Amino acid sequence: MRTQLDTLVTGALQQGSAVPAFTCYDFTTALAVVGAAEESGRGAILLVAPKTAATPNGLRLIAALRGLADAASVPIAVQLDHATDPQVIADAVSAGADSVLVDGSSLPYEDNIDLVRNVRAALAGQGRGDVVIEAELGGLAGDEDRAFGTDAADNAGSTVADAPAGLTDSAQVEDFVARTGAQLLAVAVGNVHGKYKGEPRLRWDVLQDIAVRTRIPLVLHGASGIPAEELVKAAAMNVGKVNFNTELRTGVLAVLEEQTTAHRADGENLQALLGLWNASARTFAATALATLSR
Numbered sequence: 001m002r003t004q005l006d007t008l009v010t011g012a013l014q015q016g017s018a019v020p021a022f023t024c025y026d027f028t029t030a031l032a033v034v035g036a037a038e039e040s041g042r043g044a045i046l047l048v049a050p051k052t053a054a055t056p057n058g059l060r061l062i063a064a065l066r067g068l069a070d071a072a073s074v075p076i077a078v079q080l081d082h083a084t085d086p087q088v089i090a091d092a093v094s095a096g097a098d099s100v101l102v103d104g105s106s107l108p109y110e111d112n113i114d115l116v117r118n119v120r121a122a123l124a125g126q127g128r129g130d131v132v133i134e135a136e137l138g139g140l141a142g143d144e145d146r147a148f149g150t151d152a153a154d155n156a157g158s159t160v161a162d163a164p165a166g167l168t169d170s171a172q173v174e175d176f177v178a179r180t181g182a183q184l185l186a187v188a189v190g191n192v193h194g195k196y197k198g199e200p201r202l203r204w205d206v207l208q209d210i211a212v213r214t215r216i217p218l219v220l221h222g223a224s225g226i227p228a229e230e231l232v233k234a235a236a237m238n239v240g241k242v243n244f245n246t247e248l249r250t251g252v253l254a255v256l257e258e259q260t261t262a263h264r265a266d267g268e269n270l271q272a273l274l275g276l277w278n279a280s281a282r283t284f285a286a287t288a289l290a291t292l293s294r
């Protein structure tokens, strides 16, 4: 069913839990996430990467996710992730996205604020003042869509960038939230996109500092690789939304690698192979839903 992302997340926080968000490059994965959410009786968030939304097919995917979300028996939000391009944002919202992460985190502080405000004004002009805006303060290392770099050395398992690009400065939080009017705030507290090099070291002290300075829900990106016993602490720090991508892809790709030959031999049984893809993503989503509501 349709939901406001901020309402969904705030409601979860009031129950001591957080809402998982999963990057969907395709409809099979989205079906799996929604299936897991319905089975758990909890809401979830379907994320669309900006590179996906920047193509006509990506906009059709958003429209399909919109239909899937509306027909679900639990609240499902469709969010455009890490967006900076005003045209991509406008198109994604027209196609059915109900929330946007307006990501000016790589910009100078004042430019980050301007970007969020300009997007808000543009959406209002589009008659879509209802779109929920997440903003990001602090730089996250790594690439959202790639687990590691493309050269051979990086394929050995290092992250795209080894060190966090810059922790969120908690002293900026109150001003940033007030001036952007953001409804959720993505933070950089030692989390990274892609695979972690070594053990993730989340800076709970920084997160605590941020949490006391704003009432809006915080968002943790790059949750893949963070142990469950760490993630369960999130909601206590006002982290109401946790984004997953890399591990979900790892699981799906492992299934495809293991099963493709047998399914090709089995009369080129793509239907059954997609069933296994769905099962892998669904198990992952179910585990994340359970972890965040523990």
Ligand SMILES: [Zn+2]
Binding pocket: 082, 144, 193, 221, 222, 243
């Ligand atoms: Zn992210």
